[in-house]
Amino acid sequence: MTHTFDALIALEEPTDGRPSTTGGGPDGPRTVTARTHPAWANMVGPYGGATAAQALAGITTDPRAQGRPAALTLNFAAPVADGTMDVIVDPVRTNRSNQHWTVRIAQESGAVLTGTALFAGGRETFSDTEVPLPEVPAPFDVDVTPYTMALPWMENYVFRIVSGVPTAASESSETVMWVSQTQSRPWDHVSLAAACDVFFPRIFARTGAPSPAGTVTYTVYFHTSPEALAAQGENLLCRAVASRFNEGHFDQIGHVWGEDGELLATTTQLVYFKGV
Amino acid sequence: MTHTFDALIALEEPTDGRPSTTGGGPDGPRTVTARTHPAWANMVGPYGGATAAQALAGITTDPRAQGRPAALTLNFAAPVADGTMDVIVDPVRTNRSNQHWTVRIAQESGAVLTGTALFAGGRETFSDTEVPLPEVPAPFDVDVTPYTMALPWMENYVFRIVSGVPTAASESSETVMWVSQTQSRPWDHVSLAAACDVFFPRIFARTGAPSPAGTVTYTVYFHTSPEALAAQGENLLCRAVASRFNEGHFDQIGHVWGEDGELLATTTQLVYFKGV
Numbered sequence: 001m002t003h004t005f006d007a008l009i010a011l012e013e014p015t016d017g018r019p020s021t022t023g024g025g026p027d028g029p030r031t032v033t034a035r036t037h038p039a040w041a042n043m044v045g046p047y048g049g050a051t052a053a054q055a056l057a058g059i060t061t062d063p064r065a066q067g068r069p070a071a072l073t074l075n076f077a078a079p080v081a082d083g084t085m086d087v088i089v090d091p092v093r094t095n096r097s098n099q100h101w102t103v104r105i106a107q108e109s110g111a112v113l114t115g116t117a118l119f120a121g122g123r124e125t126f127s128d129t130e131v132p133l134p135e136v137p138a139p140f141d142v143d144v145t146p147y148t149m150a151l152p153w154m155e156n157y158v159f160r161i162v163s164g165v166p167t168a169a170s171e172s173s174e175t176v177m178w179v180s181q182t183q184s185r186p187w188d189h190v191s192l193a194a195a196c197d198v199f200f201p202r203i204f205a206r207t208g209a210p211s212p213a214g215t216v217t218y219t220v221y222f223h224t225s226p227e228a229l230a231a232q233g234e235n236l237l238c239r240a241v242a243s244r245f246n247e248g249h250f251d252q253i254g255h256v257w258g259e260d261g262e263l264l265a266t267t268t269q270l271v272y273f274k275g276v
Numbered sequence: 277m278t279h280t281f282d283a284l285i286a287l288e289e290p291t292d293g294r295p296s297t298t299g300g301g302p303d304g305p306r307t308v309t310a311r312t313h314p315a316w317a318n319m320v321g322p323y324g325g326a327t328a329a330q331a332l333a334g335i336t337t338d339p340r341a342q343g344r345p346a347a348l349t350l351n352f353a354a355p356v357a358d359g360t361m362d363v364i365v366d367p368v369r370t371n372r373s374n375q376h377w378t379v380r381i382a383q384e385s386g387a388v389l390t391g392t393a394l395f396a397g398g399r400e401t402f403s404d405t406e407v408p409l410p411e412v413p414a415p416f417d418v419d420v421t422p423y424t425m426a427l428p429w430m431e432n433y434v435f436r437i438v439s440g441v442p443t444a445a446s447e448s449s450e451t452v453m454w455v456s457q458t459q460s461r462p463w464d465h466v467s468l469a470a471a472c473d474v475f476f477p478r479i480f481a482r483t484g485a486p487s488p489a490g491t492v493t494y495t496v497y498f499h500t501s502p503e504a505l506a507a508q509g510e511n512l513l514c515r516a517v518a519s520r521f522n523e524g525h526f527d528q529i530g531h532v533w534g535e536d537g538e539l540l541a542t543t544t545q546l547v548y549f550k551g552v
Contacts, residue, residue: 217349
């Protein structure tokens with residue numbers, strides 16, 4: 001059976017006869033078609049991490065891509081409707097050591113996502129991690145957290161919340177949790193781009209109750225190579241906290257470690273929330 | 277005398293007779309011309325924060341802009357050459373509560389900057405700051421840090437480094453400093469977008485010596501309103517730290533507070549560095 005994630009990121013050439021590369025040559029935008037997948041549905045439209053994976057897959061599968069994802073910023077401009085979408089990717093600038101892309105997802109209503117990505121080759125340099133690894137029990141010593149909301153996308157992941165649940169008010173928005181994929185699959189940059197969005201909104205951790213909230217901009221900095229990701233175990237250690245809630249938005253700073261303690265990604269969001 | 281920052285962000289209509297709005301109507305991209313300013317020069321090309329301010333000013337001065345900057349992500353795709361540049365801004369999606377923009381800066385060599393911005397209106401909601409305010413002396417109890425590098429842009433700011441200097445090796449990359457403008461000017465979102473880039477590269481704080489490094493992607497989340505910014509004192513409290521150095525890049529997480537302790541911005545970067 002096809003993994004739900006592989007089904008999600010299976011992109012197609014446009015079906016209406018348009019050329020997939022519209023720049024009239026090796027340069028310029030390329031359009032591929034993605035499709036929402038029922039296994040990745042959220043309350044309204046798809047899980048943001050699923051759309052992020054489709055956007056990034058539009059670049060990683062482009063024959064012009066060089067290096068591996070180093071940074072990704074996506075803006076959720078409007079709800080994604082169920083069905084097909086155009087993923088339009090453009091390698092705006094290719095340098096010796098990196099490559100700058102723009103990405104856009106369009107549906108009948110217009111642009112639903114805008115964004116940019118940086119690809120780079122890995123180079124041997126000074127290496128050190130400064131952000132402290134949270135002290136937590138091993139994944140299998142933490143109970144699986146039961147789902148409090150019946151959202152299809154959540155069934156793709158197994159959550160083991162160590163601290164900072166969405167069902168109890170707290171003075172801190174910090175959550176620390178182990179997350180693995182329900183169907184095992186080696187980690188790669190595209191699946192990590194999806195997994196960096198697994199955090200429920202920080203306002204839930206503060207108030208202890210769900211309320212309307214949605215990511216408006218989403219950034220992932222990838223710290224490591226495809227080989228290092230593929231060698232990771234199934235469990236990711238995920239920590240997120242807000243810096244400030246104000247005027248209907250809060251930021252979220254997240255870090256995602258592999259099972260062996262390697263820092264894989266730094267991820268940030270700005271999230272809209274309804275007044276509480 | 278015109279403030280160097282106002283001179284920097286003075287945009288002009290394109291001089292070659294092209295219409296400034298090219299979308300054939302109220303929608304679509306608009307091009308304005310910006311110019312590098314000698315007071316904002318860095319070692320090669322302009323200070324990144326100066327280019328960021330020009331990009332954001334292209335949006336804030338667009339008559340179609342609604343609300344205030346909430347998030348900005350810019351990618352430095354290639355060196356900015358001294359002279360003029362096209363700043364191309366496009367309000368891709370305007371919703372009830374926010375507006376999504378793309379921005380690009382182009383010179384003869386092609387695109388030198390890509391990016392996106394989110395504008396939003398302020399709404400009264402739950403408000404709280406979680407990130408702890410660093411315990412530091414008042415600005416005027418900290419000695420002004422002498423410039424160790426003769427870079428023109430640095431003369432626009434007065435630096436008072438509390439901890440984490442670029443001239444001594446350390447096991448932590450953290451820097452905490454007070455920063456003010458040399459020529460006093462009320463803070464606004466555009467000048468804050470420039471100031472969020474005042475941190476020297478975190479690798480300097482680790483090694484205690486300058487080495488080739490450059491921001492490749494830059495994000496600012498703005499936490500507050502134009503009125504709250506304008507009411508701030510001259511000194512910003514700035515704190516930055518890296519999470520991980522690896523494979524030629526490191527991330528930087530920064531927070532910028534006003535003189536009264538209000539958190540004004542969360543800012544992140546991914547920075548290229550040469551092997552050490």
